[in-house]
Amino acid sequence: MATKLLIAVACLAVALVAPFVVYPVTLMTILCFVIFASSFNLLLGYTGLLCFGHAMFFGGAAYITGHILKTTTVSLEIALLGAVFSAAALGAVIGWLAIRRQGIQFAMITLAFSQLIFFLLLQMPFTGGENGMQGIPRHPLFGLIDLRSNLHFYYFVLGVTAVTIFAFYRIVHSPFGEVLKAIRDNEARVESLGFDPEKFKLIAFTLSAGMAGLAGGLKATVFQFATLTDVSWQVSGEVILMTLLGGLGTLTGPMFGAGIIVLMNDYLAGFGEWALIAQGFILLAVVVFFRRGFVGELSVLAAYLLRFARGERKASVDGSPLAGEIATARKEADAA
């Protein structure tokens, strides 16, 4: 426990000096995607819900934040809260409609909704259609603090991210979080224990949507524009990759995943499709060899070395964080 706190403090220290080494906008992009990937992680890694089209909350909130900032004079945090609540509300509605279905059908419903939202936003005048929404102003924080400088804004985004991660930590380690993990591993069992899994899943979905909305709102204020790409399937696919790459069901996984992919996209930005090709190869490598993701595999390696140092024999460990349909598939084949 003390080591974790130490690592957290060390990370924070690094983050505080980072903008003097790396371009602040890049760092802020990473932070936005850390929140976005964490929201996806909450759904898939901790609750076992696969949502295709998570970008609808991200991009939708980006547009709403932008719209609020362009048409009103409210302070920054109000606009962001507006985005979070609207994303959460959308999540509650879509979640309520989709949760009753399982597995791949749930994923497909969310995909359908995200396509709906994409085409709706394409046609609505306030989004600017294919051109996107430009020139989103950064209103002062609390009506007072001017954050138009990227360096200052970085510290704000860092603060919001830190608070969000902390809240995420508290959620997954709470009794609520334990129920979510139980649902991920064995939903039937949770039901037999007297809990209503659908209610929990709905709350998780709403929370996740709100978090994704926060990420989207931040992104809109970092770049000061919002485009249809933010709501597109590409972004939905990217967040899946980030979360898997970092480590499904781990707290720090999304940080690594977001960091690696954003930096890679940045580096390859001038090389056109190589970013996509690289993403494809990384995804392949993760799916075939490193299903626990960066953080997950490192933890297993560390645990293995620790056991080795203590002279214990290595216990066999299942190589993937998702029990999912393994249980059902195996049940078909091996009834004890």
Added chain:
Amino acid sequence: MSNAAPAVQPETARVLLTVDRLHAWYADSHVLHGMSFDVREGEVLTLIGRNGAGKTTTLKSIMGIVRKRKGSIRFGAAELIGRRTYEIARQGIAYCPEERAIFSSLSVRENLLLPPVLRDGGLSLEQLFQAFPNLKERSASQGTKLSGGEQQMLAIGRILRTGARFLLLDEPSEGLAPVVVREIGELIRRLKRDGFTILLVEQNLRFARKLADRHVVVENGRVVDILSAATLDADMGRVQSYLGV
């Protein structure tokens, strides 16, 4: 089925299958803890024991459906662990699962014709219909529309297609009316007379003792006792204590 020459006496017959210190895991749970027994050619051997003792897992381990195993399963000269299920089947072993596994998207006829004839002695459709006349009547029906007894007949008939001489039957009498259970028993007796070797999993001891040459008692994934039919008849109490009845 023909009236072949009477089967060889189990005590002097050659060993067909040797299970040696078999461990097996279903998902992460360790179900078999070192099963050892052998099956002699021409005999009917039952695995008896309580629910969850590991009887079905043993059959599935032999067939390679349960894949996480340690130890040895030798069929004739061939080691079965490490081979794929279809390779094991092609060695001449057939498996009839507890749930019968009749395909609902196939008709009775299609169900019967699905297994390929892998060696001589595999029954043709005509021979199957001769042996199981009520299946002929229902040959166009959807496989799962049959009664429980008819489905069991279909399941056993199906595995006779391949020509395999070593049959693994998992609880064939389960859930069937006494009349039908008697028919199944007759069927198994006929198969034995024709020289088939049968490894039978049964919880119904009364059914099993009328058919088997030997009984292997399984408890907690281990063989705890092996009795000949005569010994069982003489000392029913011994087995009943294992079964907890």
Added chain:
Amino acid sequence: MFDGISPQLLFGQLLLGLINGSFYAMLSMGLAIIFGLMNVVNFAHGAQYMLGAFVAWFVLTQFGVSYWGALIVAPVLVALFGMAIERLLLRPLQNLDHLYGLLATYAVALIVEGLITRKYGSTGIPYDNPIPGGFRLGFMFLPSYRLWVVAFSLVVCIGTWFAIEYTRLGAYLRAANERPYMVEAFGINVPRMITLTYGFGVGLAALSGVLAAPIYQVSPSMGSSALIVVFAVVVIGGMGSIAGAIFSGYALGLVEGLTKVFYPSAANVVIFLFMILALFLRPSGLFAGREGVR
């Protein structure tokens, strides 16, 4: 509502809808076959469709192979590629949660589309119409090539459905959809069957691509735009159901066409609305059977 709608517009859109429906049907049939047996959503299906078109164009420009030759060559080549994917990527993952198989195919799609875009750019490449001309019907002009597409796709769809429902090979597939381990216990080489089935589904996608080349132009993104719609079609028809895929494909193509006539702004989303509706009324899809999926 019918006042301002000219017959030309209506029948023109219906024809377009029927053409789109032909592609939806063939593509979703391939997806349904793969999903029914392997429980994997083949996210590479769009890329494999696109590869079919590209291979057709490539063999034409490099080797002078005509459209008619390409109808055979392209599906075979892309199917071989598909079988390699199954053998190397999907088979090792088959005992895990099916999400991983899905993601593996998604990764393949990213790589294939990226590489093709890299090599050939993102603008569409034209492919000559192999059957120029058409028929002048009273209310519209019916291009011969489009008639060919509809007819051929019907033959392919109905032929495949028939083969699955009524042949021995089809019985193997239907049985393996239900219980692959049992089919294998009868001595049938199920792993090889899976590889071949995936190859067949991929081949269908590639065949659709060849058919599409003269109509839609050959471009790297032609697959991804089609794919999400095709997913919706498969879900509506029932995820492993062949008949469902075929029927829903044509029906939804026509519905889309009609929507373009009467309510154009909704045309893009009408299929998704239908999908959401279908998932509520009949969650397993319009045609899914009770236990086994047909």
